[in-house]
Amino acid sequence: METGLFAIAAGIAVLTGFGAGIGIGIATSRAAEGVSRQPEAAGKITTITLIGSVLAEATAIYGLVVALIILFVKWPA
Amino acid sequence: MKFFSFYIPTVVFSAINLLVLYMIMKKILFTPIINFVENRKKLIKDSLDHAEHQKNEAEALRKDYEEQLKAARMAAEKIVEDSRVKAEKQHELLTQVARQEAEEILVKAQEEIQIKKEQMLKELKAEVAGLALAAASKVIEANMDNDKNRRLVDKFLDEAGAA
Amino acid sequence: MNLSEELTIAMSPHGLFGFKIFGMEIFVTDTIFLMWIIMAIMIILAMLLTRNLKLVPDGKQNAAEAFVEFMQKFSKDNMGHHSKHFVPYLGTLVLFLAVSNTISIFNILPVGSLMKTITGNEAFGELVLRPPTKDINLTVILALISIILVIFSSIRFKGVKGWLQYHVEPSVILLPFKIMDYFVRTLSLSMRLFGNILGSFILMELVFAVMPAFVPAVFSIYFDLFDGFLQAYVFVFLTSLYIGEAIE
Numbered sequence A: 001m002e003t004g005l006f007a008i009a010a011g012i013a014v015l016t017g018f019g020a021g022i023g024i025g026i027a028t029s030r031a032a033e034g035v036s037r038q039p040e041a042a043g044k045i046t047t048i049t050l051i052g053s054v055l056a057e058a059t060a061i062y063g064l065v066v067a068l069i070i071l072f073v074k075w076p077a
Numbered sequence B: 001m002k003f004f005s006f007y008i009p010t011v012v013f014s015a016i017n018l019l020v021l022y023m024i025m026k027k028i029l030f031t032p033i034i035n036f037v038e039n040r041k042k043l044i045k046d047s048l049d050h051a052e053h054q055k056n057e058a059e060a061l062r063k064d065y066e067e068q069l070k071a072a073r074m075a076a077e078k079i080v081e082d083s084r085v086k087a088e089k090q091h092e093l094l095t096q097v098a099r100q101e102a103e104e105i106l107v108k109a110q111e112e113i114q115i116k117k118e119q120m121l122k123e124l125k126a127e128v129a130g131l132a133l134a135a136a137s138k139v140i141e142a143n144m145d146n147d148k149n150r151r152l153v154d155k156f157l158d159e160a161g162a163a
Numbered sequence C: 001m002n003l004s005e006e007l008t009i010a011m012s013p014h015g016l017f018g019f020k021i022f023g024m025e026i027f028v029t030d031t032i033f034l035m036w037i038i039m040a041i042m043i044i045l046a047m048l049l050t051r052n053l054k055l056v057p058d059g060k061q062n063a064a065e066a067f068v069e070f071m072q073k074f075s076k077d078n079m080g081h082h083s084k085h086f087v088p089y090l091g092t093l094v095l096f097l098a099v100s101n102t103i104s105i106f107n108i109l110p111v112g113s114l115m116k117t118i119t120g121n122e123a124f125g126e127l128v129l130r131p132p133t134k135d136i137n138l139t140v141i142l143a144l145i146s147i148i149l150v151i152f153s154s155i156r157f158k159g160v161k162g163w164l165q166y167h168v169e170p171s172v173i174l175l176p177f178k179i180m181d182y183f184v185r186t187l188s189l190s191m192r193l194f195g196n197i198l199g200s201f202i203l204m205e206l207v208f209a210v211m212p213a214f215v216p217a218v219f220s221i222y223f224d225l226f227d228g229f230l231q232a233y234v235f236v237f238l239t240s241l242y243i244g245e246a247i248e
Helices: A003-014 A017-037 A039-072 B008-143 B146-162 C003-011 C030-050 C059-079 C087-101 C111-119 C122-126 C136-167 C172-210 C215-247
Strands: C015-021 C024-029
Touching (some): A003 A039, A017 A039, A039 C172, B008 C059, B008 C087, C015 C122, C030 C087, C030 C136, C087 C215, C172 C215
Antiparallel strands (some): C015 C024
């Protein structure tokens, strides 16, 4: 079994973190803008940002899980 | 034990653990505190209601007393006014009576004075006439008829009185 | 033993002691054992906090009341009416997750060697206070319980008919997606918790391998404490959102 190729595959799978990072960054920047424009709605905006970030983060987590599956599940040769 | 692999006993034990934990926490933490807070809320509400009730009652009582007091004060004022009016009336009446009496007395006194005056005048007249007659008779003596003289004197006196 | 082998051992659960049922050897893993420890801590704390409740609360009673009231408000905000039935579950869940996600900061306590001297079992020497939520078996059952609760509460408050109708509203086309939703939600709930805790755990192990002193303490504030509490909150928050959607 070529462990090196598996490691590369796992690394590629973890690249999903890109999307999650960009998505959460955009969401948070918009949330900050929203709070500075309307400070009284901070509570609601925080909640919505949290939901959005959590959902966006799911992609990164799926990438991590796929990488773990690639690394730790025994594949038939 | 391998990483990232399902191990059914762990799953089953975890489920049992979580359910037991849920039941215990519900019994010893959540139910007592929720009930306690609920009871305390009710207690506070009850005592507030009670206080409100008592306050209302006291207010009603106060109003009642105030009304009674007002009525009593008005009654007292009325009594004072009444007695004042009565006293005034009495006073007026008494004054009038006194004045009347005084007037009566005055009138009577004047009348008496008048009567006495007239009487005295009459007596004086008679005496003066007697005196004049006596004096004249002494002066003129016997020549003169008594009756004639008397008439003459009277006439003279009347003239003098008229003058 | 190189770093990757050490890491793999640290990541994987290991059996502490076993017993035989129906001819099968069943191991109690450190996940379960740590759960027992956490349960004991939570129950003792709860008993201490709720002992002789007074009308005028003192410090510890205030803390307990504040927590319960926070959970009540949280439930009400996310689930509207009927929310009072879910307060104990969500409260227990958030407490358990908060303690278990952050338990690795108590690693200085020599629980493993203590248990080894008490029981004489060699396997306890391996016991380190690692978050039990980095074990996928636990997160899967947590997510499963939450989803089962969602379905049950939907049936309980809307009736079987209302629950079935929910799947074809507003259109029948959505039926496969709604059914798929259950699996996706279970998967994402369990994998989110597992991935986050495992990720921060691996990072902390790596930081610890590179620089054993001082630096891990700084990193642990974010990776252990902040991430642990955030994930506990997120898990409960999503559970309450799902329940709120299901019983509406």
